[in-house]
Amino acid sequence: MTRASASPAGKVGETLVGLPMYRLIADTLQSNIRDGTLPDGTVVNETSVAKAFGTSRVPAAAALRELEEAGLVSRLARRGFQVGQGAGKLHRVDLLEAGLVLPEGFDTAGGSRSHRARLYPEVEREISACLAYGKFTVNESGLARAYGVSRTIAHEILVRLERLDIARLEGSRWYVGPLSMDDLRNRYEMRWLLEPAALMRAAPLLGRPAVTRALRRVERYVDAETRPAATTILELEQDLHLDMVLKSPNSEMCSAIYRSQLPLLSTHYTFQKGTSVEEIRSMAREHVAVFRRLLAGDAAGAAEALEQHLRSAFDVVIERYQASPPDDFVAPEYMSREA
Incomplete structure (x- = not known):
């Protein structure tokens, strides 16, 4: 359903920059739209997509922008998108309840090992993408809430980023950037x-x-x-x-x-x-x-x-x-x- 990404196993862990979660989301939604699982008029927005994939709104938004560029969804006047380009009846449904088919082996369960392995490269890319634009604070509790995980897992992710010289702990706060x-x-x-x-x-x-x-x-x-x-x-x-x-x-x-x-x-x-x-x-x-x-x-x-x-x-x-x-x-x- 989506293009497989192979990281250099044994070299840099399971991390992979470039196209992690939003690429998977875009490919999955595209497949579900083309096969009719998500028919014309289905309303999709950052929140509903993020909920369905167990992710934050950032990759969800990027995926929806890509689908808009491809002509598969069109922007609504108020908020979000609808599948297709028509002006017919809108269907506001939970995507999973509507039958959204996720890739084989995809697990949105927050505490699982597979979820943790999938989560890290997404956060890594999101945070790294900000480095050129100044100094940012990273809220550990906010990170945990955004992905529905414990603060322990959020802390582990930031420690891994610290080892890559991306994040740094100053006092009790995490910072990233700037990239000069x-x-x-x-x-x-x-x-x-x-x-x-x-x-x-x-x-x-x-x-x-x-x-x-x-x-x-x-x-x-x-x-x-x-x-x-x-x-x-x-x-x-x-x-x-x-x-x-x-x-x-x-x-x-x-x-x-x-x-x-x-x-x-x-x-x-x-x-x-x-x-x-x-x-x-x-x-x-x-x-x-x-x-x-x-x-x-x-x-x-x-x-x-x-x-x-x-x-x-x-x-x-x-x-x-x-x-x-x-x-x-x-x-x-x-x-x-x-x-």
């Missing part, structure tokens, strides 16, 4: 030094079918006429920088790369909303160059192309970087931006 211009520069420098080396180590382990699929996906945008959705751009970034690079058998290198990538890929969703079509074409061409060299058995050439891509990406991000959030930026409800 120097931080961006340092993290990109880490990436263009380490990611090419990791890709060379990973190259013999990458299956040809996987590289071919990634190549075909990104080739569609080499001559793009319009800018794809930001979520699509993130999927393309994940294909290369996570699914290929982090296949390296050097776990220490992968962990260092992941720590450098995390706030960059997470904030990328917001940055990419202002990306021009020509920048998308350029990114696609650079990814194509890496994948084609991999398929040709030229690992060194692929590594060189990857370094060039990261240096180019740094120049683009620096131009777009801003210390204050854009107008449509929404922080999780358990976070507050410091003045």
